[in-house]
Amino acid sequence: MSKADILIVDDEANTLASLARAFRLAGHEATVCDNAAKALELAKSRPFDLILSDVVMPARDGLALLEDLKASGVAAPVVMMSGQAHIEMAVKATRLGAMDFLEKPLSTDKLLLTVENALRLKRLETENLELRRRVGKHELVWTGEAMRRVLAQIDSVAHSESRVCIYGETGTGKELVARTLHEKSARASAPFVTLNCAAIPAELIESELFGHEKGSFTGATQRHIGKFEQAHHGTVFLDEIGDMPLAMQTRLLRVLEESEVERIGGDKPVAVDVRVVVATHRNLEEMVEAGAFRRDLYHRVVVFPITLPPLRSRKEDIPALVDYFVQQVCAQNGWKRMPFASNAIEALQEYAWPGNIRELRNTVERLLLLAGDSIDAATVEMALPRRSSGTTASKVDPQAGGESGPLAQRVAEFERANLLAELERSGGHVTNAAKALGLERSHFYKKCQQLGIDLKAERA
Numbered sequence: 001m002s003k004a005d006i007l008i009v010d011d012e013a014n015t016l017a018s019l020a021r022a023f024r025l026a027g028h029e030a031t032v033c034d035n036a037a038k039a040l041e042l043a044k045s046r047p048f049d050l051i052l053s054d055v056v057m058p059a060r061d062g063l064a065l066l067e068d069l070k071a072s073g074v075a076a077p078v079v080m081m082s083g084q085a086h087i088e089m090a091v092k093a094t095r096l097g098a099m100d101f102l103e104k105p106l107s108t109d110k111l112l113l114t115v116e117n118a119l120r121l122k123r124l125e126t127e128n129l130e131l132r133r134r135v136g137k138h139e140l141v142w143t144g145e146a147m148r149r150v151l152a153q154i155d156s157v158a159h160s161e162s163r164v165c166i167y168g169e170t171g172t173g174k175e176l177v178a179r180t181l182h183e184k185s186a187r188a189s190a191p192f193v194t195l196n197c198a199a200i201p202a203e204l205i206e207s208e209l210f211g212h213e214k215g216s217f218t219g220a221t222q223r224h225i226g227k228f229e230q231a232h233h234g235t236v237f238l239d240e241i242g243d244m245p246l247a248m249q250t251r252l253l254r255v256l257e258e259s260e261v262e263r264i265g266g267d268k269p270v271a272v273d274v275r276v277v278v279a280t281h282r283n284l285e286e287m288v289e290a291g292a293f294r295r296d297l298y299h300r301v302v303v304f305p306i307t308l309p310p311l312r313s314r315k316e317d318i319p320a321l322v323d324y325f326v327q328q329v330c331a332q333n334g335w336k337r338m339p340f341a342s343n344a345i346e347a348l349q350e351y352a353w354p355g356n357i358r359e360l361r362n363t364v365e366r367l368l369l370l371a372g373d374s375i376d377a378a379t380v381e382m383a384l385p386r387r388s389s390g391t392t393a394s395k396v397d398p399q400a401g402g403e404s405g406p407l408a409q410r411v412a413e414f415e416r417a418n419l420l421a422e423l424e425r426s427g428g429h430v431t432n433a434a435k436a437l438g439l440e441r442s443h444f445y446k447k448c449q450q451l452g453i454d455l456k457a458e459r460a
Helices: 013-025 036-045 062-071 087-095 108-134 145-157 174-183 202-210 246-258 284-289 295-301 315-333 342-350 356-370 377-383 407-425 430-436 441-450 455-459
Strands: 005-009 029-033 050-054 078-082 100-103 164-167 192-196 235-239 275-280 304-307
Touching: 005 013, 005 036, 013 029, 013 108, 029 036, 036 050, 036 062, 050 062, 050 108, 062 078, 062 087, 078 087, 087 100, 100 108, 145 174, 145 304, 145 315, 164 174, 174 192, 174 235, 174 275, 192 202, 202 246, 246 295, 284 295, 315 342, 315 356, 342 356, 342 377, 356 377, 407 430, 407 441, 430 441
Parallel strands: 005 029, 005 050, 050 078, 078 100, 164 275, 164 304, 192 235, 235 275
Antiparallel strands: none
């Protein structure tokens, strides 16, 4: 059974002492409190795994405490106990959000089973959240030597508490490496929480990282728990840390040194136990010399650097990656799997992939949309950009698609121009045009409908 951090609330000193002793003998941590007001403050300032509270207490009873805990956004499961239990009290406690209701006198076995159930529930909730986050994402896929070296580095550092900095171009899979580190660590059953420092406005990043109290600033209508508290006992992944504002770098350094955060508007620090993994596509050493990144923070986060190779340096992995993405895209869309001809894989390996693995995944999906019964080099040429240094050159007329606008618009214009050109060459004969493009007749009709092509007008 995992170790739990438990808050016990009861106005009887003997009960507090006996319960605390039982939990500590079982390997848990126990904090005791003899009144509801103090318990609420403790629960707001520190993330407990379980709160065990008596119902009948002077001043403010346990049911009122339960209401206050839920209203304050405290996420810890709450178990109520009472020596004067009756069905109405148990029903009310359950409606207010209690996980369980125990009748005094309490047996040690029942107490420990309750803790185990609470931890299991928390773990299931965490795993469920993690699964929802990971829908549509892929694992590390590789066959070559470049990534074998990376995996060896991951294995050597994963079980330690050392901070890791992952270097790599955009789209190389830095978050996947961070997740792999987390899943191979002793913290694997705890949360993995991410924040992209480049995607959050400078004025909001402090609240995202450290949280805020209700009313602490305009728009703060309720309490917000920051990433560090969310990741308690787990891992915080700070992507693109090179884009973090200097002022926030100072705050982050203090958190790393003190292992505690202070919410905006809060008056007490909150202890946090997290492992920090960071990533960036920038050269942090150059940023340090230029004064754009704090030297002391650099030495705090770059303890064990891992550099991810770009896709152009690991082309031996492309066949395995393509196979994985085909399975993934077809499963997500309910499509039939399309085979890739050997010359299609060769054409993909000749391309420079400036967008790395992310670009490859999008290209595979585009190829599946363009494909008929199979995908060959000609299909790849249609899907890849027409001009790019070191890439497969397209034989399609460069005026076939749009030259400006969002990528989706350019792709749609490119596809529309090719379909219209083939219809013109075939004299409006749909079957011949579809065959020339390697598309099934039904797929050809669907594409025309999507792209606004009026087949009746084209045949006229």
